[in-house]
Amino acid sequence: MIADRIRRPALLDKIVSAEEAAALIKDGMIIGMSGFTRAGDAKAVPIAMAARARTEPFKITLITGASLGHDVDRMLTEAKVLARRMPFQADRTLRTAINRGEVMFIDQHLSETVEHLRSNQLGPIDYAIVEAAAITEEGNIVPSTSVGNSASFAVLAKKIIVEINLSQPAELEGLHDIYFPGKRPTRVPIPVVTCDSRVGFPFVPIDPDKIAAIVVTDEKDSASTIEPQDADTSAIASHLIRFFEDEVEKGRLDLTLQPLQAGIGTIANSVLTGLADGPFHHLRMYSEVLQDSTFDLFDAGKLAFASGSSITLSTACAERVFADFHKYKEHLVLRPQEISNHPEVIRRLGVIGINTALELDIYGNVNSTHVNGTHMMNGIGGSGDFARNAFLSIFVTKSLAKDGKLSSIVPMVPHVDHTEHDVDIIVTENGLADLRELAPRERAREILRNCVHPSFRDALMSYFERACARGGHTPHLLEEALSWHIHAQATGTMHKS
Amino acid sequence: MIADRIRRPALLDKIVSAEEAAALIKDGMIIGMSGFTRAGDAKAVPIAMAARARTEPFKITLITGASLGHDVDRMLTEAKVLARRMPFQADRTLRTAINRGEVMFIDQHLSETVEHLRSNQLGPIDYAIVEAAAITEEGNIVPSTSVGNSASFAVLAKKIIVEINLSQPAELEGLHDIYFPGKRPTRVPIPVVTCDSRVGFPFVPIDPDKIAAIVVTDEKDSASTIEPQDADTSAIASHLIRFFEDEVEKGRLDLTLQPLQAGIGTIANSVLTGLADGPFHHLRMYSEVLQDSTFDLFDAGKLAFASGSSITLSTACAERVFADFHKYKEHLVLRPQEISNHPEVIRRLGVIGINTALELDIYGNVNSTHVNGTHMMNGIGGSGDFARNAFLSIFVTKSLAKDGKLSSIVPMVPHVDHTEHDVDIIVTENGLADLRELAPRERAREILRNCVHPSFRDALMSYFERACARGGHTPHLLEEALSWHIHAQATGTMHKS
Numbered sequence: 001m002i003a004d005r006i007r008r009p010a011l012l013d014k015i016v017s018a019e020e021a022a023a024l025i026k027d028g029m030i031i032g033m034s035g036f037t038r039a040g041d042a043k044a045v046p047i048a049m050a051a052r053a054r055t056e057p058f059k060i061t062l063i064t065g066a067s068l069g070h071d072v073d074r075m076l077t078e079a080k081v082l083a084r085r086m087p088f089q090a091d092r093t094l095r096t097a098i099n100r101g102e103v104m105f106i107d108q109h110l111s112e113t114v115e116h117l118r119s120n121q122l123g124p125i126d127y128a129i130v131e132a133a134a135i136t137e138e139g140n141i142v143p144s145t146s147v148g149n150s151a152s153f154a155v156l157a158k159k160i161i162v163e164i165n166l167s168q169p170a171e172l173e174g175l176h177d178i179y180f181p182g183k184r185p186t187r188v189p190i191p192v193v194t195c196d197s198r199v200g201f202p203f204v205p206i207d208p209d210k211i212a213a214i215v216v217t218d219e220k221d222s223a224s225t226i227e228p229q230d231a232d233t234s235a236i237a238s239h240l241i242r243f244f245e246d247e248v249e250k251g252r253l254d255l256t257l258q259p260l261q262a263g264i265g266t267i268a269n270s271v272l273t274g275l276a277d278g279p280f281h282h283l284r285m286y287s288e289v290l291q292d293s294t295f296d297l298f299d300a301g302k303l304a305f306a307s308g309s310s311i312t313l314s315t316a317c318a319e320r321v322f323a324d325f326h327k328y329k330e331h332l333v334l335r336p337q338e339i340s341n342h343p344e345v346i347r348r349l350g351v352i353g354i355n356t357a358l359e360l361d362i363y364g365n366v367n368s369t370h371v372n373g374t375h376m377m378n379g380i381g382g383s384g385d386f387a388r389n390a391f392l393s394i395f396v397t398k399s400l401a402k403d404g405k406l407s408s409i410v411p412m413v414p415h416v417d418h419t420e421h422d423v424d425i426i427v428t429e430n431g432l433a434d435l436r437e438l439a440p441r442e443r444a445r446e447i448l449r450n451c452v453h454p455s456f457r458d459a460l461m462s463y464f465e466r467a468c469a470r471g472g473h474t475p476h477l478l479e480e481a482l483s484w485h486i487h488a489q490a491t492g493t494m495h496k497s
Numbered sequence: 498m499i500a501d502r503i504r505r506p507a508l509l510d511k512i513v514s515a516e517e518a519a520a521l522i523k524d525g526m527i528i529g530m531s532g533f534t535r536a537g538d539a540k541a542v543p544i545a546m547a548a549r550a551r552t553e554p555f556k557i558t559l560i561t562g563a564s565l566g567h568d569v570d571r572m573l574t575e576a577k578v579l580a581r582r583m584p585f586q587a588d589r590t591l592r593t594a595i596n597r598g599e600v601m602f603i604d605q606h607l608s609e610t611v612e613h614l615r616s617n618q619l620g621p622i623d624y625a626i627v628e629a630a631a632i633t634e635e636g637n638i639v640p641s642t643s644v645g646n647s648a649s650f651a652v653l654a655k656k657i658i659v660e661i662n663l664s665q666p667a668e669l670e671g672l673h674d675i676y677f678p679g680k681r682p683t684r685v686p687i688p689v690v691t692c693d694s695r696v697g698f699p700f701v702p703i704d705p706d707k708i709a710a711i712v713v714t715d716e717k718d719s720a721s722t723i724e725p726q727d728a729d730t731s732a733i734a735s736h737l738i739r740f741f742e743d744e745v746e747k748g749r750l751d752l753t754l755q756p757l758q759a760g761i762g763t764i765a766n767s768v769l770t771g772l773a774d775g776p777f778h779h780l781r782m783y784s785e786v787l788q789d790s791t792f793d794l795f796d797a798g799k800l801a802f803a804s805g806s807s808i809t810l811s812t813a814c815a816e817r818v819f820a821d822f823h824k825y826k827e828h829l830v831l832r833p834q835e836i837s838n839h840p841e842v843i844r845r846l847g848v849i850g851i852n853t854a855l856e857l858d859i860y861g862n863v864n865s866t867h868v869n870g871t872h873m874m875n876g877i878g879g880s881g882d883f884a885r886n887a888f889l890s891i892f893v894t895k896s897l898a899k900d901g902k903l904s905s906i907v908p909m910v911p912h913v914d915h916t917e918h919d920v921d922i923i924v925t926e927n928g929l930a931d932l933r934e935l936a937p938r939e940r941a942r943e944i945l946r947n948c949v950h951p952s953f954r955d956a957l958m959s960y961f962e963r964a965c966a967r968g969g970h971t972p973h974l975l976e977e978a979l980s981w982h983i984h985a986q987a988t989g990t991m992h993k994s
Contacts, residue, residue: 184847350681
């Protein structure tokens with residue numbers, strides 16, 4: 001069995017325990033580790049690193065694809081291993097340490113991290129720690145359920161530790177398309193021209209002599225944490241279906257729409273699943289994470305192809321998909337996140353991006369990351385890569401949070417991740433605001449009319465009208481602009497009754 | 498002479514007066530007009546439109562490349578012709594009308610406007626009004642000193658009015674490279690792979706039957722309004738030279754650097770000119786507007802090639818350049834702004850973008866457009882296209898404004914055009930902050946130490962330290978975050994002594 005997964009016999013000698021591999025990691029190192037939206041993460045070595053640090057303290061810079069499963073970020077935080085962390089995370093314990101200023105978190109567009117490594121603005125990486133489904137006869141690495149930044153980590157690192165995960169289906173081999181953009185300024189166009197373009201290798205080509213250790217594991221990916229559809233997400237989905245139908249009627253889209261991207265999380269996943277109820281067909285995805293919704297659309301016969309950088313599923317969906325993986329495999333490809341999220345490809349294909357806002361302001365500027373403008377939730381992730389370059393940039397959110405005490409639409413967002421230039425459509429359960437080709441005052445009226453929850457509408461309208469009376473292209477009352485957040489910090493609610 | 502400029506004899510019958518051409522424009526039309534940073538704008542028809550509107554009121558949506566010369570935006574505003582205006586402007590009278598809410602201004606990334614037209618999300622254009630140096634035998638249009646959006650306006654419009662400008666040098670013919678990306682989702686890569694790639698036609702290919710009228714003019718472009726270098730801009734340039742030298746020493750750049758972009762205006766122009774004093778050679782530009790600095794670098798023997806979308810010069814520089822244009826022509830190309838500013842090409846080439854901030858906050862979020870967060874100056878222009886996709890995104894500003902009463906670095910910017918993710922380097926006359934791979938708290942310390950003016954440093958440091966004590970990834974005191982602007986609105990100064 002091991003010989004099927006490690007097909008280069010000389011490498012069998014490299015098999016060690018997780019503890020032995022973890023001992024290679026020294027204080028001050030820069031580590032590139034696999035893992036993207038909980039999928040395909042290294043599962044044994046980082047946990048052994050955390051264990052070792054309890055008796056032998058050391059600190060590292062940890063770079064991943066995106067978020068990790070298996071409480072790895074929690075364990076590494078508790079063991080005080082993380083000095084610096086980039087480009088994304090989604091762990092409660094790590095988040096707290098970041099917000100205390102104990103871990104320096106560099107929140108980056110997911111397409112960019114590898115550019116910085118390649119141009120030596122970041123790095124060099126001492127060890128890449130990557131999960132693999134197999135190592136080929138030539139010593140090349142076959143990734144598992146995510147690619148993320150792992151391919152470039154392995155190619156650019158001084159040394160590599162591979163975790164061969166026996167619980168990852170051997171049929172994953174052939175799923176991946178590993179392409180590296182060239183160095184600049186002599187780079188040529190990235191040849192991806194359709195969602196199903198295959199332009200690279202089905203493995204990560206490396207020098208096998210760089211493999212310092214191999215650890216054999218047998219543990220599944222952590223399940224996704226998305227919640228089922230509810231009345232609000234269903235309402236958001238039906239507003240969006242009606243909008244797309246209207247665009248088809250106006251001749252701007254056909255029923256296959258444009259390639260779709262949906263951000264990670266419950267709302268975007270539910271909205272995508274909801275598209276199965278529309279008249280659309282032969283849909284394609286060019287996205288970063290493929291969630292349950294992707295396979296719901298496949299099973300509904302609506303989806304022709306899906307390109308992503310990871311597959312992150314609920315336990316039930318994972319059982320269904322991996323039991324019958326051959327059915328899906330020829331309609332899937334996993335790419336490095338630099339390619340799944342590349343501005344060049346997103347703009348070329350004309351992707352429709354559907355991302356979730358934490359909150360937004362009356363002019364359509366979006367905060368995706370910072371509670372009260374100060375406290376990091378997860379990170380910007382790939383939302384900027386897609387929103388900036390999309391054919392249509394759509395943001396979805398429920399209009400209320402915290403049992404109705406907070407409005408997701410506020411006078412001014414205290415942190416901006418996406419400026420109004422990059423936000424075309426906003427959808428809440430109340431309705432849809434089409435902001436294309438509108439000036440800020442017009443955008444505000446459209447958002448106030450369609451998206452705001454009735455319990456906050458009068459107060460927001462009052463703010464907007466009083467600001468307009470004072471003037472400006474983007475009217476604001478600076479002394480009142482952040483008062484909703486200040487009030488909520490003090491009292492727990494934005495209602496000022 | 499006219500026959501040299503209008504080389505398709507049948508079109509000579511289309512010559513009319515500016516008044517006759519202006520009479521074609523009807524109330525409610527969408528007009529696409531040439532003009533990018535005062536260069537190559539239509540000079541006669543819009544002025545005749547303004548004159549006509551005084552007795553025969555009508556309103557239009559006016560789309561251009563960028564800003565216009567010849568007070569056209571002022572005259573059209575005063576004549577109340579403008580209902581809607583996009584994607585950029587730089588006129589005092591129009592700005593006032595925008596800030597009063599009288600003209601709806603849609604401030605767009607300069608690369609995007611044509612995408613919206615091509616996908617029918619905007620338009621259709623009733624008339625394109627474009628300046629030309631000539632019309633060819635086949636009836637194709639040779640642009641003058643800018644391309645901007647004119648090529649797509651002409652191709653996509655129902656009808657075209659051409660202004661043949663005899664004062665534009667005939668040698669401009671051959672300077673342009675007109676390429677149109679295909680429709681999505683079947684678009685192929687844009688084949689520009691170096692600054693000097695030529696991938697299209699040297700003219701705008703149109704159906705000559707669409708030419709409704711030709712107006713002959715003989716008036717030069719408005720001169721640029723840039724001011725000469727001063728001690729502050731020289732200091733900014735020398736900080737930047739030292740930084741580039743350091744990057745060369747670290748092996749991250751060589752002495753040819755990467756293709757350079759500089760935003761319009763005095764500071765970016767001065768900084769670019771200042772590079773002539775460094776050890777760099779065979780520099781290349783991939784920019785939007787080519788200003789005096791481009792030709793200063795050519796004359797200093799430092800610049801090998803410059804790609805732009807317009808040439809906007811001071812009177813003295815224009816005389817020098819156009820007297821000897823053959824000397825420069827083979828080292829120059831003008832492209833549609835969609836291509837000069839295209840994310841795909843900027844990212845591929847690895848452009849170093851140098852843009853001007855109106856103000857920025859202690860974490861490096863940049864406001865390029867809105868005074869006090871409310872009043873529009875000019876627009877975001879191309880700065881977002883470059884900053885997001887650059888190899889290095891550099892923002893320059895003087896640390897003080899209004900005779901020292903305002904700090905250009907503030908606790909929180911009340912309007913964000915460029916988020917911290919898109920801002921790598923900040924330079925003021927005081928010094929340079931290298932923000933790459935730093936977390937927000939580290940970014941703040943770097944900016945406070947190097948860029949802030951001493952007269953505001955203690956107050957900003959106090960804000961930052963008190964915010965850190967309260968916690969957060971990006972610490973802020975919401976009740977104080979905008980107080981500097983509120984104080985300045987009331988008293989004219991951010992000093993609170």
